[in-house]
Amino acid sequence: MYKQIDSNKRKTFGLMFLFVLIISGLVWVWTQYYGNSQYIVMAVFISTIISLFSFYSGDKLALWQSGAKQIKKADNPYVWRMVENLSITAGLPMPKVYIIDDSAMNAFATGRDPKNASIALTTGLINHLENQELEGVIAHELSHVKNYDIRLMMVVIICIGIITLLADWLLRSFIWRGRGDNNKGGGVLILIGIVLGILSPIFARLIQMAVSRKREYLADASGVLLTRYPEGLARALEKISYQNKPLRRANKATAHLYISSPFKGKKASRFFSTHPPIQDRIKALRTMA
Secondary structure (H helix, E strand, O other): OHHHHHHHHHHHHHHHHHHHHHHHHHHHHHHHHHOOOHHHHHHHHHHHHHHHHHHHHHHHHHHHHHOOEEEOOOOOHHHHHHHHHHHHHHOOOOOEEEEEOOOOOOEEEEEOOHHHEEEEEEHHHHHHOOHHHHHHHHHHHHHHHHOOHHHHHHHHHHHHHHHHHHHHHHHHHHHHOOOOOOOOOHHHHHHHHHHHHHHHHHHHHHHHHHHHHHHHHHHHHHHHHHHOOHHHHHHHHHHHHHOOOOOOOOOOOOHHHEOOOOOOOOOOOOOOOOOOOHHHHHHHHHOOO
8 A cells, every 4th residue: 555655656746747748749749830849848838837736736726616615623513523533543634624515425535645635525425424434435535645646636637638628729720720831741740730639638538547446446445444344435335326416516627536426327438437336346345344
């Protein structure tokens, strides 16, 4: 588990570096095509700034997008004490606690490290889960904090958004702006640009799926180490799987943060899902009992 934590730290910076390379590559094609090389330097600078922004402020963006509201102990002593007790058990600083006013059952953790972590729970989750079930979910989210999954998954949010926007801009640029007399590379650069424009968002999506799936299994196992009661989380996941309500403010860029896919009721291929099948996770949990 400690090796996984160290691996997550390395992958975070590796992902940020890869993000800079992808952005630079997309802009390089554009500058070569239109004959203005000064933009490549600007692209490296801007992508570096965006990577740093995602590292230090990506959690605020995710919480804002979900509609989460921060609470204090007096606002909901039941949830607050549960998070506090499990944080002490895990040896973690008390994270900020947020509640999302939504009847769908879901939760996520975010932040760049345990000292700057936040946990968000929906009202549906709080109202429909029993005490031990809610403990299991909170322990799962705290495990994301302890394992540094939150840092890795947070950076992915910004990476996917920017790569998708830039790739779309590149494709539109080639499609709607004809090739002028001074353009370099002709059809070859157009072909490279189109291929990069199409593959970059797919590549970003594959990163998102790969990060999320493995992290969910690890967080399930780590959460059980905190509660010593795998059946609590297993029953919580069962209840979550039975619901057919999507989150009102579900977003593809932040979907991988949640304990379960926020797009309930929509048929999707297992291959393209950001989450492993809940039934597989429940089965794995019950083998620990």
